Amino acid sequence: MAEHRHLTIAIDGPASAGKGTVARGVARRLGYQYVDTGAMYRSLAYIAREQGVSWASPQEVAQLAGTLDFAFVWDGELLRIEVDGRDYTRLIRSDSIGMGASQISAHPPVRTALLTLQRDLGARGGVVMDGRDIGTVVLPTADLKVYLDADLDIRAQRRHEELMRRGDVLSLSDVRKSLDARDRQDRERAIAPLRCAEDAIRMDTSNMTERQAVEAVLQRIPEARRQQAIDSGSSKQ
């Protein structure tokens, strides 16, 4: 019988398409690790700003990335991101840090610095990783790839509610504009742009509850396992 290995699951899509909620829900149900790669770019943008490193300086930001130790730690329902032992989970969710993360993520040396770390986190399987380039660049041989999308107005509403809960005062139309600009920047950059991998399953979460979106991904697991068993059997021949 083919050897069983834990799956590697890649979830990509634009901002506020539901990636984090779905990835976290799927990871919890399967007992897998969840890796939020956006949180890595966000923490790096936050730390750069704190240390006076310009978001416009590719080499300096990349150099900073190389000195940092990123870790993901479960805290009940919440996945915390710690960098050099400090908790950044709540500090990095603002709209301006999102834009900073998008800006630094377009620099090739910055992506190279984080790519190795992200590949290491995905190497042993048993992981759900979300971001913009997971299925296309970080884990191109993932066992299951999902591309989540949703209508821009609905995504703006979701992000607006999230920001309001945090106490960020931004109008819905400003949130919509910012989200649209960030998506355009992420789609149009020269390196590892946001796009749907050819072998990814596309899902539109506009009219789905969080639970339905998690279930829709979980339904694909048996087929991904079957395919993995076939692939690992044929690679031994």
Ligand code: DC
């Ligand atoms: O998922 P998020 O909104 O927290 O990500 C913030 C920014 O980080 C996003 O606008 C682009 C960048 N990012 C990226 O370039 N590649 C990833 N794999 C994840 C995030």
